[in-house]
Amino acid sequence: MYTISVLARYFHLSRSTLLYYDSIGLLTPSCRSAGGYRMYDEKDRKRLESICTLRNTGISLDEIKAVLSASSSETAELLQNRLQQLNDEIAELRKQQHFIIQLLEEPSLLKTTGILSKKEWIKILENAGFDEKGRNRWHQEFERNAPQAHKNFLESLGIPDGEVEEIRAWSRLEKA
Numbered sequence: 001m002y003t004i005s006v007l008a009r010y011f012h013l014s015r016s017t018l019l020y021y022d023s024i025g026l027l028t029p030s031c032r033s034a035g036g037y038r039m040y041d042e043k044d045r046k047r048l049e050s051i052c053t054l055r056n057t058g059i060s061l062d063e064i065k066a067v068l069s070a071s072s073s074e075t076a077e078l079l080q081n082r083l084q085q086l087n088d089e090i091a092e093l094r095k096q097q098h099f100i101i102q103l104l105e106e107p108s109l110l111k112t113t114g115i116l117s118k119k120e121w122i123k124i125l126e127n128a129g130f131d132e133k134g135r136n137r138w139h140q141e142f143e144r145n146a147p148q149a150h151k152n153f154l155e156s157l158g159i160p161d162g163e164v165e166e167i168r169a170w171s172r173l174e175k176a
Contacts, residue, residue, distance in 0.1 A: 007040050022038065090152075098158035121157055154168070
């Protein structure tokens with residue numbers, strides 16, 4: 001059995017966090033000691049471990065509560081939705097980065113973001129020996145094998161949405 005303080009320390013949480021989890025029904029102690037103190041068993045410890053793991057995904061406590069009482073397929077669906085949400089947020093943040101760089105009229109700032117521009121990517125492909133036909137083949141393979149990753153990559157280069165869709169459309173149509 002674990003006291004609230006021991007369990008909190010084990011997971012690097014505050015005692016008040018566990019009290020809050022109890023108040024919302026997320027983690028209820030298995031029993032109380034003779035003195036009325038909350039006591040947690042191994043099952044509670046494992047539940048708290050799951051809660052901490054799920055918190056690292058960024059989902060809300062309400063969603064965590066739902067996940068812990070859901071079937072594995074419902075859990076997978078919720079996590080897949082969270083992953084897509086993160087992908088969308090990252091894509092939006094990349095667009096904001098490019099927009100700020102354009103407003104500042106400082107293309108050199110792109111290097112501070114850890115991402116490439118379309119121009120830099122084309123130069124890399126050319127230096128690697130890809131002519132236009134080779135670059136087109138590269139797009140076709142990327143689109144065929146990982147369409148969402150291809151879209152995300154093109155967006156990360158700061159390519160406008162309309163152009164991204166044009167590239168993806170001809171990538172799906174043309175023969176290698």
